[in-house]
Amino acid sequence: MIKGLGLDLCEISRMDKLLENDRFLNRFFTEAEAGYIRSKGKTAGQTAAGIYAAKEALAKALGTGITFDLKEIEVVHDEAGKPGYRLTGKAAEMSGGDHFLLSVSHDGGISAAVCVREQEH
Secondary structure (H helix, E strand, O other): EEEEEHHHHHHHHHHHHHHOOHHHHHHHOHHHHHHHOOOOOOHHHHHHHHHHHHHHHHHHHHHHOOOOOOHHEEEEEEOOOOOOEEEEEEHHHOOOOOOOEEEEEEOHHHHHHEEEEOOOO
């Protein structure tokens, strides 16, 4: 059963500027996410925008907004590149063990993420 839905958009050029200083990257992204973003070279801003939007989308799907450290939401990718989430801390507690689906897209200078919260059976 669907319990929540979140959508967020993030401007890629904004992320390009923020990535000029590692402070932003270290504040909002896990070490694994930061490494993944850095590995993308010229498309690092696009990747960062997608991951940031994914974090915001999950907070909206929870229905709480951001009431925890965004590093407690880690965007991970499977072998095929499919994105998903790994939750820790307060974010994991607030999830109630539910499952989250994630889709990320980029076009026209914008990254978008949609998160669906499903109740675990």
